[in-house]
Amino acid sequence: MATLTVGVVKETAPGERRVALTPDAAGRLVAAGFSVLVESGAGAAARFLNPAYADAGAEIVSADELYARAGIVLAVKPPPVARLRRGQTVIGLLYATENPGYAGELAARGVTGVDFAGLPRTLSAAQSMDALTSQENIAGYAAAVLAAHTYEGFFPLLVTAAGTVPPARVLVLGAGVAGLQAIGTARRLGAVVTGYDVRPQAREEVASLGAAFLELGTVVSDSGTGGYAKALSDAEQHDEQDELTEHIAKHDVVITTARVRGRRPPLLVTETAIKEMRPGSVVIDLAAGELGGNVEGSVFGETIVTDNGVTVIGAGELPVTMPYAASGAYARNVTALLRHLVRDGALVIDLDDPIQAGVVIR
Amino acid sequence: MATLTVGVVKETAPGERRVALTPDAAGRLVAAGFSVLVESGAGAAARFLNPAYADAGAEIVSADELYARAGIVLAVKPPPVARLRRGQTVIGLLYATENPGYAGELAARGVTGVDFAGLPRTLSAAQSMDALTSQENIAGYAAAVLAAHTYEGFFPLLVTAAGTVPPARVLVLGAGVAGLQAIGTARRLGAVVTGYDVRPQAREEVASLGAAFLELGTVVSDSGTGGYAKALSDAEQHDEQDELTEHIAKHDVVITTARVRGRRPPLLVTETAIKEMRPGSVVIDLAAGELGGNVEGSVFGETIVTDNGVTVIGAGELPVTMPYAASGAYARNVTALLRHLVRDGALVIDLDDPIQAGVVIR
Amino acid sequence: MSAFDTTIRLIYLVAASCFVLGLHLMNSPVTARRGNLLSAAGMVVAVAATFAVLIDAGTVRTVGWLVLGAGALVGAGAGLWAAKTVKMTAMPQLVSLFNAVGGGAAALVAINEVVRHAGTSGMSAQTSVPITLDVVIGAVTFSGSLIAAGKLQGVVASRPVVFPAARLINLGLGVAMATASALLIAGRGGVPLLAMLGLAALAFGVTMVMPIGGADMPVVISLLNAFTGTAVAMAGLVIGNTVLITAGALVGASGGILTKLMADAMNRSLANIIVGGFGTGDNAAPAAVGPGGQVRALSADDAAIQLAYAAKVVVVPGYGLAAAQAQHELRALAELLEARGVDVSYAIHPVAGRMPGHMNVLLAEANVPYSQLKEMDEVNPEFPQADVALVVGANDVTNPAARRPGTAISGMPILDVDKAKSVIVVKRSMGHGYAGIDNELYTDPKTGMYFADAKKALTEMTAAVKVLVG
Amino acid sequence: MSAFDTTIRLIYLVAASCFVLGLHLMNSPVTARRGNLLSAAGMVVAVAATFAVLIDAGTVRTVGWLVLGAGALVGAGAGLWAAKTVKMTAMPQLVSLFNAVGGGAAALVAINEVVRHAGTSGMSAQTSVPITLDVVIGAVTFSGSLIAAGKLQGVVASRPVVFPAARLINLGLGVAMATASALLIAGRGGVPLLAMLGLAALAFGVTMVMPIGGADMPVVISLLNAFTGTAVAMAGLVIGNTVLITAGALVGASGGILTKLMADAMNRSLANIIVGGFGTGDNAAPAAVGPGGQVRALSADDAAIQLAYAAKVVVVPGYGLAAAQAQHELRALAELLEARGVDVSYAIHPVAGRMPGHMNVLLAEANVPYSQLKEMDEVNPEFPQADVALVVGANDVTNPAARRPGTAISGMPILDVDKAKSVIVVKRSMGHGYAGIDNELYTDPKTGMYFADAKKALTEMTAAVKVLVG
Amino acid sequence: MSAEFLTDLSIFVLSLLVGFEVISKVPSTLHTPLMSAANSIHGIVLSGALLIAVTADNLVGYVIAFLAAAFAAMNVVGGYVVTDRMLDMFRPPASREKQ
Amino acid sequence: MSAEFLTDLSIFVLSLLVGFEVISKVPSTLHTPLMSAANSIHGIVLSGALLIAVTADNLVGYVIAFLAAAFAAMNVVGGYVVTDRMLDMFRPPASREKQ
Ligand SMILES: NC(=O)c1ccc[n+]([C@@H]2O[C@H](COP(=O)([O-])OP(=O)(O)OC[C@H]3O[C@@H](n4cnc5c(N)ncnc54)[C@H](OP(=O)(O)O)[C@@H]3O)[C@@H](O)[C@H]2O)c1
Numbered sequence A, B: 001m002a003t004l005t006v007g008v009v010k011e012t013a014p015g016e017r018r019v020a021l022t023p024d025a026a027g028r029l030v031a032a033g034f035s036v037l038v039e040s041g042a043g044a045a046a047r048f049l050n051p052a053y054a055d056a057g058a059e060i061v062s063a064d065e066l067y068a069r070a071g072i073v074l075a076v077k078p079p080p081v082a083r084l085r086r087g088q089t090v091i092g093l094l095y096a097t098e099n100p101g102y103a104g105e106l107a108a109r110g111v112t113g114v115d116f117a118g119l120p121r122t123l124s125a126a127q128s129m130d131a132l133t134s135q136e137n138i139a140g141y142a143a144a145v146l147a148a149h150t151y152e153g154f155f156p157l158l159v160t161a162a163g164t165v166p167p168a169r170v171l172v173l174g175a176g177v178a179g180l181q182a183i184g185t186a187r188r189l190g191a192v193v194t195g196y197d198v199r200p201q202a203r204e205e206v207a208s209l210g211a212a213f214l215e216l217g218t219v220v221s222d223s224g225t226g227g228y229a230k231a232l233s234d235a236e237q238h239d240e241q242d243e244l245t246e247h248i249a250k251h252d253v254v255i256t257t258a259r260v261r262g263r264r265p266p267l268l269v270t271e272t273a274i275k276e277m278r279p280g281s282v283v284i285d286l287a288a289g290e291l292g293g294n295v296e297g298s299v300f301g302e303t304i305v306t307d308n309g310v311t312v313i314g315a316g317e318l319p320v321t322m323p324y325a326a327s328g329a330y331a332r333n334v335t336a337l338l339r340h341l342v343r344d345g346a347l348v349i350d351l352d353d354p355i356q357a358g359v360v361i362r
Numbered sequence C, D: 001m002s003a004f005d006t007t008i009r010l011i012y013l014v015a016a017s018c019f020v021l022g023l024h025l026m027n028s029p030v031t032a033r034r035g036n037l038l039s040a041a042g043m044v045v046a047v048a049a050t051f052a053v054l055i056d057a058g059t060v061r062t063v064g065w066l067v068l069g070a071g072a073l074v075g076a077g078a079g080l081w082a083a084k085t086v087k088m089t090a091m092p093q094l095v096s097l098f099n100a101v102g103g104g105a106a107a108l109v110a111i112n113e114v115v116r117h118a119g120t121s122g123m124s125a126q127t128s129v130p131i132t133l134d135v136v137i138g139a140v141t142f143s144g145s146l147i148a149a150g151k152l153q154g155v156v157a158s159r160p161v162v163f164p165a166a167r168l169i170n171l172g173l174g175v176a177m178a179t180a181s182a183l184l185i186a187g188r189g190g191v192p193l194l195a196m197l198g199l200a201a202l203a204f205g206v207t208m209v210m211p212i213g214g215a216d217m218p219v220v221i222s223l224l225n226a227f228t229g230t231a232v233a234m235a236g237l238v239i240g241n242t243v244l245i246t247a248g249a250l251v252g253a254s255g256g257i258l259t260k261l262m263a264d265a266m267n268r269s270l271a272n273i274i275v276g277g278f279g280t281g282d283n284a285a286p287a288a289v290g291p292g293g294q295v296r297a298l299s300a301d302d303a304a305i306q307l308a309y310a311a312k313v314v315v316v317p318g319y320g321l322a323a324a325q326a327q328h329e330l331r332a333l334a335e336l337l338e339a340r341g342v343d344v345s346y347a348i349h350p351v352a353g354r355m356p357g358h359m360n361v362l363l364a365e366a367n368v369p370y371s372q373l374k375e376m377d378e379v380n381p382e383f384p385q386a387d388v389a390l391v392v393g394a395n396d397v398t399n400p401a402a403r404r405p406g407t408a409i410s411g412m413p414i415l416d417v418d419k420a421k422s423v424i425v426v427k428r429s430m431g432h433g434y435a436g437i438d439n440e441l442y443t444d445p446k447t448g449m450y451f452a453d454a455k456k457a458l459t460e461m462t463a464a465v466k467v468l469v470g
Numbered sequence E, F: 001m002s003a004e005f006l007t008d009l010s011i012f013v014l015s016l017l018v019g020f021e022v023i024s025k026v027p028s029t030l031h032t033p034l035m036s037a038a039n040s041i042h043g044i045v046l047s048g049a050l051l052i053a054v055t056a057d058n059l060v061g062y063v064i065a066f067l068a069a070a071f072a073a074m075n076v077v078g079g080y081v082v083t084d085r086m087l088d089m090f091r092p093p094a095s096r097e098k099q
């Protein structure tokens, strides 16, 4: 029985600090009979150093050696296609639907792409491989902490001899994985939190965290497929923005997490809304990306202070700010997925399996 | 009855973003019969704009005009002596004991200095004027939030499909005002928090926040005067450092707040201790200042990452990062002190009064 | 009064006091066993005293002694054997059986009196009224209790059985009993009339219990138990025996109160059960039943007793706990149990709730110490040792269907709740969880369902545990 | 038995049942008033029946009627007037007074019997024993209750009074009573002997109660109440009147249980109170007393009843709440009260605790909604409307000394807790707070102190409220 | 022992048992009212006091009858009224709001 | 009514009151054991059954005596034993650990 060789690459995308496998997870794979290659310095940005990998039984190699020897390449962001070779498999957050170009190149080169972004989210058996969820979860937590750090007042109510500070009012738009975690974390810090989402189930889910749910009169939506929200029509979207505007002005912190699968994120916070916010308010746009975000004027990866003193953070990639936690969770997802894909020491591609049907790029 | 004129200066110290009076507080003083001058842009860094002061009844003036007209100059940090004139009074965090030079210059110029740092802390009646407490309180909260933001893992325990993350272990050294608030805030976020202080009462106070108290075998101390800690002898200090070292290595985050009135802050976290910490750990030194801090190698106002991946932040002036909250509380302290000093529209200096005996520089 | 008579009466008084104190002690689980023993001691004393009376009377012949001895031996032997060998689950029907024979014996005492005097002529109302009541109540109890036992045992159809013309039959029996009673009381009844009364009462016992459904049987048995007590008191009035009067009245009244308590605990009204049985058949609301099988609904007290007397309880929180925001109530219950020495831990499933770490956030709000939280892999081997798995608003994460392929949750690791010795599930209904499928755990015989909002349920259970353990 | 006699006995039976049911209803505050009325109704019926007996007997002469009428009128008038005009706080001594006269009346019934027969000669033991017991118990109760009432009223020294040679006196009285009793029972006593017995018993009542401290008086009164019940039952045995027997025994037993409950609630043992009183004087642990004045200690039940029947409660949390980590327990109590319709809010003093915002952090952990938190300036005007201010582990921030100059906390604004209608303070002792000074609030007459760790205290109070409101 | 006395004794014992059982877990604030209520009940001695008059025929008898009647009547009437006053505090919060 | 019957009636009523008071708030898990215990108590009818033999002198009498004795004895013995078994579940957690 041939041993499968997996290779952990050093991420090359700017700002990316995560690594696809932690020393811990590498050790587990080695124990399971894999041979593990780690590109030198792959974990450095996440503070996992080469010796730790070596101690876990992995082999530290150069990038060239890695791409040459690995049967399966493990990455977070899509690795350069040029380095991959025919027959190799690459596992990562490839976003094949959003990036058809990359998927095409992989296919052209005869490389099998396995894309976490394609995982069927509502399938119970797939939950341990759900990298989107694990990373969104971190994003939600980090967003709330970032908001508390950026906001120049207290989150909690404090009655002190030097006066009483009212608690910060936090509004979370989009109550998916990231939104719920942001709600929970902000509430822990003592903020008065309100959540909003178009999916009808979200009402109860927000309440289950002890937060208030914002009821909008106009916008009602059904869930789409796979647990994802349906895109709103333009008119609906407009109504939503209008209604949200007056509520946004009443909040000190707004965290947006709304996404619709395969589309540009819906615009929820307009420039008008930001203009009406109090100086010192903070807006964090978790949906900010190259396609834009939920907040008008937010720029991916940048912090902007508007003329009226509102700080707008385009925080599309918060998990990279917590590489320790993010890599740990991602590595768990990777090992779970590998356990699912590999049978008797060999990678078995079986498109009848609902999980594989989702993740394997065709 | 002549109206008293108070003037709010724009802080000139680098990085200082607080302002001595908020528009709210200015309004209250105006209502109480004061005439309030505000240097143009004094509140800008704290996002209090000139129009807000004007709306509250204050007069926006230039610095020259302010120093010329104001009977009482309100500041956070000591304003340049050169601008003050004989007969004027200046109220601020002047630290006369630590800065005898400044105090001497004030006296030479015939300016009455009123120093918040001299306030008798344990006097119940003085609590609403206690700017040290109000600012330390903010520092404690900000330190915990900063730590959570800087730490690259989760503070809380989370059991998820992508594995279980153990909670962060946070150690708070020095359980005064800032230390207690840091403990409470870190606990809110779900960290496992341990506190330590030399004052014997601190044990119960730490426990009253639900945190564990670190029992050191060697170091026992009585409280000093005024609620402050006594300085330890060199030998004691050495023992304390040694004992702390092993505990520090077991924690992910260390926040230090230890201070002894009128002396260099005690060194609690040695280089050895930092060396033994896990990569990714975070150390925040609230005592960092020009005299040094509680952490060996911490630099006031700077973030250093050690070779073994430990982030050390010399966070001696955290209140400036929350100018909104900090200015609000400070302004309350200022108005409370003014109410105490001013009787029938005139400043009455009465050194028999225990509060005045403390704050008025002699 | 002779010294002998005085002594006997005093002994009877002591025995009666034992019964009262015995019942008193049975109000709390802590002293219940002692109470039963005290009551038994009183019984031994009273029966011994009665033997002394027999000897003192001197009129009992050898045959009499043999008959008594044989009867007592046979009865005692049968009772002992049945009581010792019966399965836990079959105890209620056995109690019903014992009640039947008790009622029968009470009736026989009165019958003997009538037979001995060859009718009721010459008897004053103060004798004939108790005689008549004794026979009627005793006979109704006898047949009614037998039917009730049969229903529970499955010998008689457990579902409500409605006769055609049930009203007519009952009317007929009623008229017959009333007429016979009137004649007997008026002193104009002979043995045949008595026989008729007895038979009619026996028949009435059957028609009374048959139309009542199996779920209501415990209440019915308790009612018949109170009947027997009254019959025994009547027998006491007939033969002027104070201990029979005291003990019978005691059971009559306490049994009545108990019947009311039982009906209340089941949310049923007594009138409804009986009249409902007579009239339209059964209108018991049977516990909600899932497609897979029978569901057992628990009351707060049942849950409380299981929890309070467990050595190890594993709490399984789920989304419903969060939806109800009942985390504080859960912690209060857990603390109470811990204070009693119960080992309590929380089993946290990785995807319980609706977001990663949902249960952590929730339980941290209630300040549940981290040391009590156990991950799935850690806690699963512990379930077999758990006396109770307390599932609060969790569903999918406990569903054994995940172990089989072909379901919506196949392949998801689950908490092995079904391995615990017993399971209490708190949720509002038989509603589905996130995955939208039935949960086989709920129809497991060792699972009891507590249908209520989690906040309400936990508050009630806490209160019940407090009452229980004082 | 004549129809008249039968009727009277049946009426007595009904009256006795009324007494029982009346007492039963008095177990819960909700039905207590109804219970008292039912009991009174039974009393009216019984007394009316007795009048019927008097008339039926036909032997009562005009003088007799006049004497009875005058006596009844005087007694009833005095009782009515006293009961209507007495101050709330003086009720216990009035009850004791009524108990004294009840005991006296019971003794008089027996005395009359002896006087009528000019001695006990010729009486059987079954009459002479109850007679003797009745006189002894009745007389002891009479004098003892008067002393108890006097102690509470302040007419007699409230502190334990120890006689020189107390043991000797008691021994002498004991011997005298025993001898006289023996002679009377043996049928060899005349009226003088009876007089001697009565006097000795009266003296004994005095020596029994005098050495007991005022704090224990309620328990003593309850005990004497049970005594009276027994004496009345004895009187019933003497004159063969069943309603006296029933009612007397009922009060004797229930009074006994009640005495035990009261002693338990005060953490005192009955034996300790009585024997302690006899022997070494008093060993009651008087409630802790501050230098400034008398402190009133509360039980959980007292606190519970104040809270449960309040319309508005303001909770004042302090450092002690944090030290005890009792925030969850506090919230549970508050929620329970709210569910009852009580308006609950929390008064947050700016420097309560040991760090700025300490109470906020603490109460947030227990998920107390922000809307219930009130700042000092907002809540101070509300205190006068508050039925109860519940101070939990707060001290300095409630100390009225801050309003006066010259104390360590002068000038600090405080919460105006002392303006509330009543105050309950939970803390472990009379210990000082941070400022190290005495708190005058604790000696305010409207303040009740609940001395316990806050966690324990709040748990107990919650349980007590639950018991109270069912 | 006479049968009658035995009967009385039985009734006595049973009444004791009733008294023993009738008091359950009572909140301590009800202790005083409950004591007061029990106190009123033994005012039934009024019946006994009245019956003295059936045989009274001399001064001593009348004095005893008078005293006994006065004592017992005071016990009964005062007892019930004062108990009722004590129970005043258990009116529900709502009905007291209008004070 | 005869005095004796009146006495019996008084005893009956008082016993009813005792029975009424003796059951307080019982946890529902005790309902069945309590019912069973009450069930055993009415086994006292065994006393009545035995007394039948005092006057029995013919076949009918003996048959009745036999049946009554057997019935009542079964009620008594079975009742107490089964109650005791039911109460087995209330042993404290500690004493069951060694199962
Ligand atoms: N953790 C995550 O990241 C995540 C995210 C999305 C989805 N999920 C999925 O969510 C599920 C979680 O499993 P779970 O066992 O925690 O929950 P669940 O399977 O969704 O079941 C929750 C149960 O709680 C009951 N409930 C709801 N409100 C209640 C109330 N107020 N009081 C009492 N009971 C109440 C409901 O039954 P009644 O209606 O009968 O009361 C329901 O069956 C899994 O299927 C998981 O895959 C998890």
Ligand SMILES: NC(=O)c1ccc[n+]([C@@H]2O[C@H](COP(=O)([O-])OP(=O)(O)OC[C@H]3O[C@@H](n4cnc5c(N)ncnc54)[C@H](OP(=O)(O)O)[C@@H]3O)[C@@H](O)[C@H]2O)c1
Residues within 6 Å of the ligand: B124, B127, D317, D318, D319, D320, D321, D323, D324, D350, D351, D352, D353, D354, D355, D356, D357, D358, D392, D393, D394, D395, D396, D397, D398, D426, D427, D428, D429, D430, D431, D432, D433, D434, D435, D452, D453, D454, D455
């Ligand atoms: N908030 C701040 O920033 C700050 C900082 C430093 C100092 N202070 C000072 O602290 C004081 C705060 O006032 P406060 O009223 O909150 O507290 P306090 O005056 O210090 O009194 C607390 C009381 O709680 C009781 N206690 C302690 N442990 C307890 C337990 N386990 N259970 C029940 N009771 C317990 C103590 O009495 P027993 O021993 O009898 O139980 C004590 O008297 C003020 O004087 C303030 O000036 C405040």
Ligand SMILES: NC(=O)c1ccc[n+]([C@@H]2O[C@H](COP(=O)([O-])OP(=O)(O)OC[C@H]3O[C@@H](n4cnc5c(N)ncnc54)[C@H](O)[C@@H]3O)[C@@H](O)[C@H]2O)c1
Residues within 6 Å of the ligand: A121, A122, A123, A124, A127, A130, A132, A133, A136, A173, A174, A175, A176, A177, A178, A179, A196, A197, A198, A199, A226, A227, A228, A229, A230, A232, A240, A257, A258, A259, A260, A261, A266, A268, C351, C354
């Ligand atoms: N089975 C599982 O265990 C599991 C695990 C993870 C996620 N899920 C489910 O997957 C789904 C998607 O979660 P996600 O966080 O990846 O979603 P996402 O990142 O695609 O979107 C985030 C949220 O934005 C909301 N949104 C979209 N358009 C909006 C608009 N115009 N206004 C306001 N809100 C808008 C969506 O409803 C969603 O809740 C959820 O239903 C979640 O419960 C299930």
Ligand SMILES: NC(=O)c1ccc[n+]([C@@H]2O[C@H](COP(=O)([O-])OP(=O)(O)OC[C@H]3O[C@@H](n4cnc5c(N)ncnc54)[C@H](O)[C@@H]3O)[C@@H](O)[C@H]2O)c1
Residues within 6 Å of the ligand: B121, B122, B123, B124, B127, B130, B132, B133, B136, B173, B174, B175, B176, B177, B178, B179, B196, B197, B198, B199, B226, B227, B228, B229, B230, B232, B240, B257, B258, B259, B260, B261, B266, B268, D351, D354
């Ligand atoms: N009366 C009031 O309301 C009031 C208000 C505020 C503060 N205070 C009191 O004032 C005092 C000082 O508070 P602060 O926060 O300004 O103190 P600080 O800033 O001077 O010192 C911070 C903490 O460091 C501790 N410390 C000093 N040397 C140490 C060592 N070698 N190792 C460990 N810890 C060491 C001190 O004990 C102190 O708790 C406290 O007692 C506080 O309770 C009272």
